[in-house]
Amino acid sequence: MTNERASPPAGPDSAPGSRRPGGRTARTRAAVRDAVLTGLTEHGYPGLSVEYVAERSGVHKTTLYRRWGGLEGLVVDALDLAGEDSWKPPETGSLRDDLRALTRETAASFADPAAAAAPRAFIAAAFQSAKAADALHAFYAERFRRCESVVLRAVERGEIPRSTDAGALVRAATAPLFLRLFVTREPVDEALADQSADGALAAALAGVFTTQPKPQLQPEPQPQL
Structure with a gap:
């Protein structure tokens, strides 16, 4: 089977799936x-x-x-x-449990070889095709956008500072999992998922993800000799 890449340019009306949605x-x-x-x-x-x-x-x-x-x-x-599915993030009533449910779902989705085969292949394709990389970026940007509701609900409940960057917090919760899955190629499990969620929550409580300007540390004055 040949790996044919050369193709005629697409016309202006030939966007994928652009004709009759049903x-x-x-x-x-x-x-x-x-x-x-x-x-x-x-x-x-x-x-x-x-x-x-x-x-x-x-x-x-x-x-x-x-x-x-x-x-x-x-x-x-x-x-x-x-990316046109109806997936929604968890809604447990607490940020800690929401983040844990989210990271556990991420870990579980890649633990099953059959279920993980397609997303792994898409991620690999993104390293070989600029258009695939753009599509993958858009896919995960939409996923993270949906997850922002988890953080916004926590803000309304008073669990974390109001100026918390929702996208940054969700990315921080899942980042250790993707590091192991696709960079160091280490296994992930439920314990690691919980640790990732708890670490991101601790950082949020400390104000790491707030969008307000951080105070600048002033150097200590040196004693005069």
Whole structure:
């Protein structure tokens, strides 16, 4: 199977999934998305090709080029479609439990090899394609935006300072997990998830994530000799 990357440019009306959101077009888009996910999982981005997606999805290669522009467009649209789900962050009634539930869910989603295969493949693709990287950034930006409600509710309950940066706190809670998963390649578990959440909460309580200017430390005056 060849790894065909060259493709004709997409026309102005050929944005992925831009025609008729329902009916046959929606089914076609879903079939193409599933084929891309399967291909990324089985072969990775370097081994994925338009021919593979065409054969797997049953959509003609000419149609794939016309509507998606080529391999990068297929990967980007698959990730865009994944971001159109109805996922919501936890709502337990306390920031500590919300953060723990969030980090535990993150750890669990990558602990299952079958469930983790597709997101791992998308992240790997982002290192090889600028467009895939942009799509991955948009996907996680939207995920973090949804998670900000966890922090905003905690602010209203008086658990943390009102000027806390919600996005920074949520990123800090999950960052240790992604470091282990994709940089040091160490295992993650529920204990680490709780530790990550508790560390971020402690930092928030200390005012680390507040958006107000921090006081500048003045140097101690030196005694005159």
